[in-house]
Amino acid sequence: MRVVIAGGHGKIALLLEHLLAERGDQAIGLIRNPAHIADVQKAGAEAVICDLEAASTDDVAVLVSGADAVVFAAGAGAGSGAPRKDSVDRGASALTAAAAERAGVRRFVQVSTMGAGRPPQPGSDEVWAAYITAKTAAEADLRSRDLAWTILRPGRLTDAPPTGRIRLAPPPVPRGAVPRADVAAVIAALLDNPGTRQQTLELVGGDSPIAAAVHSIS
Numbered sequence: 001m002r003v004v005i006a007g008g009h010g011k012i013a014l015l016l017e018h019l020l021a022e023r024g025d026q027a028i029g030l031i032r033n034p035a036h037i038a039d040v041q042k043a044g045a046e047a048v049i050c051d052l053e054a055a056s057t058d059d060v061a062v063l064v065s066g067a068d069a070v071v072f073a074a075g076a077g078a079g080s081g082a083p084r085k086d087s088v089d090r091g092a093s094a095l096t097a098a099a100a101e102r103a104g105v106r107r108f109v110q111v112s113t114m115g116a117g118r119p120p121q122p123g124s125d126e127v128w129a130a131y132i133t134a135k136t137a138a139e140a141d142l143r144s145r146d147l148a149w150t151i152l153r154p155g156r157l158t159d160a161p162p163t164g165r166i167r168l169a170p171p172p173v174p175r176g177a178v179p180r181a182d183v184a185a186v187i188a189a190l191l192d193n194p195g196t197r198q199q200t201l202e203l204v205g206g207d208s209p210i211a212a213a214v215h216s217i218s
C-alpha cells in the first residue's frame with residue numbers, strides 16, 4: 001500500500017511511517033522543513049517537501065496521485081495562534097482532501113480531536129476555541145467530499161509507550177488520554193479496514209486490542 005501522510009514529520013506521522021515501513025507498505029511524508037528529511041527517511045518513509053499553507057490543490061494532487069490512501073496528520077501545534085489553527089488544522093486538511101479527490105485517491109484518514117463537532121464551550125481560551133472551530137470545519141469539509149473518509153478523534157495525546165489496547169467508538173466516548181504510538185497503530189489498522197469509511201470515531205486508551213476494536217466497527 002502506498003500512503004501519503006500530510007504533516008510527515010509530526011510525532012504521530014513518524015510513528016505511523018515506521019509501522020507502515022515495518023509491514024512493507026510505502027509511506028511518503030509531506031513536510032515543509034528540509035531539515036526534517038533525515039528523520040522521515042529514518043522512519044522508513046520518503047520525504048517530499050510541501051508546505052500545505054502555500055501549496056495549491058493541483059500541487060498536492062500531483063503528490064498524492066497513485067497513492068492508495070492519504071492520512072492528514074498535520075497540525076499547527078502547541079504554541080501557534082488562532083490564525084494558524086485555521087490555516088493548518090482547517091485549511092491544510094481541506095486542501096489535502098481536495099487534492100485527494102482531484103487525484104482520485106478515495107481512502108482518506110483525518111486526525112481530528114475529541115472536542116470537535118460542537119462549538120467551543122463559552123468562555124474558552126481564544127486559541128483553544130480557534131482550534132476546535134478549525135477541526136470542526138475540517139471534519140465538515142471532509143464529510144462533504146466524495147471520498148472514503150474516516151475521521152479519527154483521539155483524546156489527549158501522550159508520548160507513553162504503546163499499550164496496544166484502546167477504546168474506539170463513534171461519539172460520545174468519555175474523555176481520556178491515548179499514547180501517540182497507539183494512535184499510529186489505529187491509523188494503520190483503519191487503512192486496512194475500508195469498512196470504517198464514512199465513520200467518525202473517538203479514541204482513548206482502553207481494554208480492546210487494536211485489531212479487534214477496529215474490526216468490530218468495520
Ligand SMILES: NC(=O)c1ccc[n+]([C@@H]2O[C@H](COP(=O)([O-])OP(=O)(O)OC[C@H]3O[C@@H](n4cnc5c(N)ncnc54)[C@H](OP(=O)(O)O)[C@@H]3O)[C@@H](O)[C@H]2O)c1
Nearest residue numbers: 007009010011012032051052053074075077113154156157
Ligand atoms: N496534542 C493533543 O493532545 C492532541 C489531541 C488530539 C488530537 N491532536 C491532533 O493530532 C494531530 C497530530 O498530532 P501530533 O502530536 O503528531 O502533531 P505534531 O507533532 O505537532 O505534528 C504536526 C506536524 O504538522 C506539520 N505542519 C504544520 N504546518 C505545516 C504545513 N504548512 N505544511 C506541512 N506540514 C505542516 C508540522 O511540521 P513543522 O514541524 O514544520 O511545523 C508537524 O510536523 C494534530 O492535528 C493535533 O491537532 C492533538
